[in-house]
Amino acid sequence: MELTLDRITHRYGGMAVLQDISLRIPAGEILCIIGPSGCGKSTLLRLLGGLERPDAGQVLQLGDPPQGCLNPLTYVFQDFALLPWRTVAGNISLVLEDHGIRGRAARAIIDDVLGRTRLSGFADAFPRQLSGGMKQRVAIARALAVNPAVLLLDEPLSALDAQTRELLMEDLVALWTRQPFTGVYVTHNLAEAVRLGHRVAVLSRRPGRLREVIGIDTPLADRRPGDAELETLQARLWDMMREEAVAADQELLNA
Amino acid sequence: MPDPRPVPFRGGGFSPVRIRWAGPAVFALLLALVEWGTRSGWISNLTLPRPSDVAATLADLARSGMLWTHLAPSLTRLAVGSAMGVIAGIGIGIAIGLFSLIRAGLVPLVAALFPIPKIALLPLFVIWFGIDEGSKYALIALGTFTPTVVATYGAVDNVDRTLIRMGQSFGLRWSSIVAKIVLPGALPGILSGLRVSLAIGIILLVAAEMLGAEHGIGAYILEAGSLYDLERLFAGVVILSCLGVATSWGIGVLERRLLRWRS
Numbered sequence: 184m185e186l187t188l189d190r191i192t193h194r195y196g197g198m199a200v201l202q203d204i205s206l207r208i209p210a211g212e213i214l215c216i217i218g219p220s221g222c223g224k225s226t227l228l229r230l231l232g233g234l235e236r237p238d239a240g241q242v243l244q245l246g247d248p249p250q251g252c253l254n255p256l257t258y259v260f261q262d263f264a265l266l267p268w269r270t271v272a273g274n275i276s277l278v279l280e281d282h283g284i285r286g287r288a289a290r291a292i293i294d295d296v297l298g299r300t301r302l303s304g305f306a307d308a309f310p311r312q313l314s315g316g317m318k319q320r321v322a323i324a325r326a327l328a329v330n331p332a333v334l335l336l337d338e339p340l341s342a343l344d345a346q347t348r349e350l351l352m353e354d355l356v357a358l359w360t361r362q363p364f365t366g367v368y369v370t371h372n373l374a375e376a377v378r379l380g381h382r383v384a385v386l387s388r389r390p391g392r393l394r395e396v397i398g399i400d401t402p403l404a405d406r407r408p409g410d411a412e413l414e415t416l417q418a419r420l421w422d423m424m425r426e427e428a429v430a431a432d433q434e435l436l437n438a
Numbered sequence: 439m440p441d442p443r444p445v446p447f448r449g450g451g452f453s454p455v456r457i458r459w460a461g462p463a464v465f466a467l468l469l470a471l472v473e474w475g476t477r478s479g480w481i482s483n484l485t486l487p488r489p490s491d492v493a494a495t496l497a498d499l500a501r502s503g504m505l506w507t508h509l510a511p512s513l514t515r516l517a518v519g520s521a522m523g524v525i526a527g528i529g530i531g532i533a534i535g536l537f538s539l540i541r542a543g544l545v546p547l548v549a550a551l552f553p554i555p556k557i558a559l560l561p562l563f564v565i566w567f568g569i570d571e572g573s574k575y576a577l578i579a580l581g582t583f584t585p586t587v588v589a590t591y592g593a594v595d596n597v598d599r600t601l602i603r604m605g606q607s608f609g610l611r612w613s614s615i616v617a618k619i620v621l622p623g624a625l626p627g628i629l630s631g632l633r634v635s636l637a638i639g640i641i642l643l644v645a646a647e648m649l650g651a652e653h654g655i656g657a658y659i660l661e662a663g664s665l666y667d668l669e670r671l672f673a674g675v676v677i678l679s680c681l682g683v684a685t686s687w688g689i690g691v692l693e694r695r696l697l698r699w700r701s
Contacts, residue, residue, distance in 0.1 A: 232607060234603060234606065234607055253609075254607075254608050254609050256607075257607070257608065258604070258607040260600060260603075260604060262600055264600050264601055264603070264604035266601060266618070266619065266622070267699050267700070268622045268623075268697075268699040269699075277605075277608075277610075277618060278608040278610070280614065280618075281609070281610050281611050281614050309699055311699070325608075329608065
């Protein structure tokens, strides 16, 4: 299944946050969206998954979600969004219950996704007993449980410390390598973008316009922190972002 | 080179520590003071009764079975009245929290009802619901209803919106979002509102019993007061205090059981 953004424009109370964005999200690839803060990248993600309606333009879905897909467009949130009153297994079961999946069938799915996110043995733990990185892995496991066609990740690593972030990035790469998924990954962290993106879309400052889309050919599994080629790319992205961020601050001053 | 000195400690404080003995100690100290004062005479027995006499009165009351004669109707009134008020309050509070039209229609009404001293309405309730139990139930129900409504819709409003968005993003049904996300999320606020509501319920119980009841803690206190029988008056007050402590403890148990995920 493919997603296409067709000339999306969005405003909040008269202020334009996104302007005329057209973008194709091909199946089986991760697209990273970066941009200075306030450029509407999270808004773009909410529009993509139907949590918000664009003022103009439309989000189009091409083709049908694969068989056995319970929730085609599935989010992973920055703050995990786990129910504190449910255990790890209960949080995953939450998204299965409405599809009539209970008991043994649910147990099988839960065991499978917890295994894939290296959380076997934590099924009965409550979120408060887990570290931040583990909580986000639970959220990823929950997303995998519904067998999504497109995974929409909204700064999933931003609430985590640097080491945990590094580990989780490796986890995401391993997950994709085992079973390629379509992903849209919004972040302000350029290192994450060049490690996880097959393509990186750069948005301008508010109102967000598409500045450039850069393809990265190195396979995800071969990308390492400190890789010279990625560093160069990251520096190039930073140059673009820097211009935008500085200009955005100047505009605040003159506003 | 100057001598090394330890850096002075400036943190600490501003965080409540649980001290179990202090509460009972204050009680015991006050009682001992009054007992000593009444025995030695510098507190006249017109001002305060002797605590040991109050205890003896309570023991008598229990032995003669009169304690139960007064306590049973009071507890029934409190239970029936506050159950009606709390159930209606939670129901309407949730409806206000979920539906904008109901919110727009009922919040001003609740705000208008809230500050009315419900005791002032008792004569009216006697006409509407009769001098018997009906008017007492109605008074307690109305008194517990308004704080419960306010606490409940406040609690629903405070449920983490990101959790609700999460539910929507996974395509959960509306009813599932309400039952599995909104209600459990609002439960802590509803329970703490219940504490206030039940305390108000006890106050109104006594007020209602003072205006026309044969039996009940309120009637017992009123009778003792008009005879200026301080031992019995204070015995009644002690029973009310115990009732308050018991309901608060009951809600504490409920909280620990239902909100185990919090600690």
